[in-house]
Amino acid sequence: MIASGTHTNAGEPVRIWVDQSGLHAIEASLMNITDEVALLRRPNGSKVKIEVAKLSQADQDYLSSWSDRSGFSENHLRWTPPVLPKFSAQPLVDLPPATNLLDDGDALAPVQGALSLVKTSLPSACLPDPQPFSYDLAFGKQTIGDIEPYDSVSRPLVIATADQTFLAASISSGLNSTQSSTANRIVCYEPATGKASTVYQSKDPVTILDHHQPSGRTLVLYGHRVMGHGGQLAVARGWEDDKLSVKYFRSLPMMATSQTPAATEAKQVHWARWVDDEHVIAAIDSEIAVWNLFSGECAHRICRIHSACEPAISAGRRYIAVPRAGSVELYETQNGMSLGTIPIEPGQRPYVSFSPRGDSLAIATTSRLRVWELSSASVRGEAKSRRSLGKGAPVWIDTDLVLSSTGVLLSIYRGVPIWRYELSGSTVDSYGFSDQRRGVGLVTRRPHGQIAYVEVPHETVRRALPWVNDRLAPNVDAMWDIPGKSVLGEYGWADRDLQFTQFEQASR
Incomplete structure (x- = not known):
């Protein structure tokens, strides 16, 4: 029996509601339940009333769980964080191995194969695809030499060997005239010992793209031009x-219609990741496809893509999210099959990243973050921001907190930003959740080139959360502002512009 008169909050997630027959479905969010009738709101704002008894058992169970709540707390949080289940990693993706080996310098095969018919409907529920490995990184930072404004800096990768776990990043000169044998370099930093070193130097640009932990192989782009065109994919x-x-x-x-070297030099790798220890998935010009890097064979095409859109691959490498203007498409990496399309505001170009838990996809535009939950095939939550969330992939901190490319820290469950980290000129990534040392790896240019693994959220943010909760109300969204920001200083995060009472005196 559903409690009559149960009122829900405007922050309810959009989800798929199915009737008892299983033949009819509607995408909507729950507004309230009165006299065993659920009032739903479609994304376009229209409202629909449905008798609870006519809904599927799964939807009735969902309504019962919400009705059992004791109402909203006085701080008017959107909803309290649920206890999310733990997932076991699935077996590693393993495509057919190479039967022959190309010579160095040979070209990958042209893109081939038919494109999968894109499903315009919402994706169905998908098995979670969690990160198969966990890493234990200490906090710390180290200077790695000046990084010029025109240099290209990769995102920091975490790499674990039998003896150490460290961060690695590449710095490539942005000047065509730089011909020094040390102009381009790969550096690594082990926070536990404070050791930083340059492990590779070259007169040709080199960018590290991804690391395959089981095989120890690092995917790099080598010899590309300043603006990114040309070059070769290789293994370090x-x-x-x-x-x-x-x-x-x-x-x-x-190009399939041209066999001249110029056709290769004009191409550009926009994004590439390992699928298994031999296969890579790459966005090259306007195509995304899977290749065996050793035989050069094109296993299958995924889709066509606009060069300004950066895909994301799930932690276990089973799914790929492809952003487009107004939507995000999901595909299976193993066969290129379309899983469905998640719509957003028309014309908006999103940026995406999968959770290390493998159950959620963060979808960010310049002012809004949504979280699509794979296992329930619904929007789990969203957060809006008056400050720009930038043009880059969001970074997961934990199941609640996501960091935008501009350093805005958003709380999915609260539905608002709760802090801002100054990340101008930095590249940032995270490596899974750890209750002991939760943070992000970053390479920053200012004041000197530094590579670091730093705590996020740090102590000040944790102490600010009660202040946030006390002031959070359903009608405050339009006026909501961030209670403080932090800048990475010599001794860690230095706090600025603090708004909450217990720190006002200390900040003066």
């Missing part, structure tokens, strides 16, 4: 000896 190894070697150079695939 040797982290155990602190001295990398790069081999298995593969030129970019030529």
Whole structure:
């Protein structure tokens, strides 16, 4: 029996409601329940009334769980964080191995194969695809030499060997005239010991793209031009000896209608990740496809893509999210099959990232963050921001907190930003959740080039949360502002512009 007169909050997630027959469905959020009738709101604002008894058992159970709540707390939180289930990692993705080996410098095969018919309907429920490995990083930071404003800096990768766990990043010169043998470099930093070193130097640009932990292979783009065109995909190894070697150079695939070197030099790798220990998925020009990096064979196409859109791959490498203007498409990496389309505001270009838990996809525009839950095939929550969330992939901190590319820290359950970290000129990534040391890796240019693993959220933010909860109300969204910001200083985060009482005196 559903409690009559149960009122829900405007922050309820949008989800798919199905009737008893299973033949009819509606995308909507719950407004309230009165006399065994649920009032739902469609994304376009229209309202629909449905008798609870005519809904599927899963939807009735969902309504019962909300009715059992003791109402909203006095701080008017949107809803309290649920206890999310733990997921076991699925077996590693393993596509057919290479039967032949290309010579260094040979080109990957042209893109081939038919495109999957794109499903315009919402994705169905998908099995979670969690991160199969956990990492234990200490907090710390180290100077790695000046990084010029025109240099290209990769996102920091976490790499674990038998003896150490460290961060690695590449810095490539942004000047065509720079021909020094040390102009481009790969650096690594082990926070536990404070050791930082340069493990690779080259006169040619080199960018590290991804690391495959089981095989120890790091995917790099080598010899590309300043603006990113051309170059070769290759494999770097040797982290155990602190001295990398790069081999298995593969030129970019030529156009199917042209076999001239110029056709390869004009191409551009926008994004690339490992699928297994041999296969890579890459966005090259306007195509996303899967190649065997060793044989050069194109396994299958995924889709076409606009160069300004950066895809994301799930932690276990089973799903790929492809952002487009007004939507996000989901595909299976193993076969390129379309799983469905998640709509957003028309014309908006989103930025996406999968949770390390493998159950959620963060979808960010310049002013809003949504979280799509794979296992329930519904929007789990959203947060809006008056400050720009930037043009870059959001970074997961934990199941509640997500960091935007501009450093805005958003709480999914509260529905608002709760802090801002100054990240101008930095590249940032996170590596899974740890109750002991939760943070982000970053490479920053100011005041000197530094690589670091730093705590997020740090102590000041944790102490600010009761202030946030006390002032959070359903009608405050339009006026809501962030209670403080932090800048990375010599001794860690330095706090600025604090608004909450217990820190006002200390900040003067």
